[in-house]
Amino acid sequence: MASYLVPLVLLVLALLLVISVIKIVPQGREFTVERFGRYTRTLKPGITILMPFVETIGRKVNMMEQVLDVPQQEVITKDNVSVKVDAIVFIQVMDAAQAAYKVDNLMYAITQLAQTNLRTVVGSMELDEVLSQRDQINTRLLSTIDHATGPWGVKIARIEIKDLTPPADITNAMARQMKAERERRAVITEAEGEKQAQIARAEGQKQAAILQAEGRKEAAFRDSEAREREAEAEAKATAFVSEAISKGDVNAINYFIAQKYVEAFGDLARSPNAKTVIVPADFAGLTGTVAGVAELIKTLGSGGSVAPTPPVPRTNTPTGGVKKV
Structure with missing residues (x-):
């Protein structure tokens, strides 16, 4: 019995040794290799054989694009209005070694960085600008956070403001303002329409007056011509009668x-x-x-x-x- 136990133990140890030195890296991941605790290289997707008892796997890094949710927080704008704002950040690790060894807890660090910069950017703008210029906020946040995470081997693909919630009284005031603005536009549009109608009527009256004047002119010309011919006939008659009198x-x-x-x-x-x-x-x-x-x-x-x-x-x-x- 003891003669079979020793070879079996040796076989198990050999299997464990083979498993420990042969590593398969899946697609979308990268593994760091440490030799006696020091980083030596990065394993790409595929199969790799490590040096037994010397090299070990350090960190397993996700190289695919990831979505990081920034928790909602209250931010005071430049005009002292408190708004609730949250965002989402799309990140991708470009260098596994830097992401693994340059920062501890990468996701938490990016989340805190996004929150602080979000408060800075929104706090430097008035409420109307915050509500109407989301693209500008996204651009400023993207530039700032991407510059800060560059040394960590992380690329910030994009940042989107997910929700902006002003206080209830501000929302009601904005609704009333929007209603008043729409009513003002309606009055202006109606006045412009009435103006155009009056112009059209005046133009029509002008054309009618011109046509009437043209008609009177033509009638006067015809009357003058008729009187001229009548005078010619009268002159001829007078000439005949004068000749008879003579x-x-x-x-x-x-x-x-x-x-x-x-x-x-x-x-x-x-x-x-x-x-x-x-x-x-x-x-x-x-x-x-x-x-x-x-x-x-x-x-x-x-x-x-x-x-x-x-x-x-x-x-x-x-x-x-x-x-x-």
């Missing part, structure tokens, strides 16, 4: 007298204040005058000579007639 035709003189007579009587009849129109006694004598004028026009229109025409006998009426209007 030849001794009495009807031509009667034409002018009858024309003025009829115009005056027409004006009297169209008067709005006239209730009664008195017809002269010799009004029937106009018939002969008109007949003579018609004969004159017919003669002048045919191009013939005008012969003297005896006057039409007038019929005298004892009394003038009266016509009710």
Whole structure:
């Protein structure tokens, strides 16, 4: 029995020795090697054989990107407003030896560093700036913390402010301010719309007035042209009658007298204040005058000579007639 026990013990010791000197490093990890307690090298992912009884594994370092939660804390801003703020930090170890031997408890150190710098950055800004400039806060924190963790072999990938909570009274005041601002914008927008509408109406009235003026101008031009042609016709008629008068035709003189007579009587009849129109006694004598004028026009229109025409006998009426209007 004792003869079998010694080889078995030796076999177990050999197995333990092999296990202790053969190390397998998984992907995403790096191991540090210590020789008599002193760092010698870093093991990359894969299988490695150590020197028995001399080399040992010192620290096992996670080389993947990690997320570190920064606990919530109260920070007083530049304008003396207390806000609750927390953040998250994305870190990655770039040098396993420095992360293992340059700082004790790496995660705790980065957490404390993030908290202190968060208080510094937020405390140097007013509340409105803190709420509206999160990107600026993230950038300043990233630059500061990354510079501080550089000697530790750690790269700060990014920092994000996760939550900002002002006091309840400040939140209510901000809500009222936002409501008032939106109402102000609504009033301004409505006023701008009314202004544009008034401008449009004024422009339309302007265009309408221009078109009306153009219409009146055109109408006046047409009226002037009509009067000009009427004057030309009147001039021609006057020339014909003057020629007839120069030849001794009495009807031509009667034409002018009858024309003025009829115009005056027409004006009297169209008067709005006239209730009664008195017809002269010799009004029937106009018939002969008109007949003579018609004969004159017919003669002048045919191009013939005008012969003297005896006057039409007038019929005298004892009394003038009266016509009710």
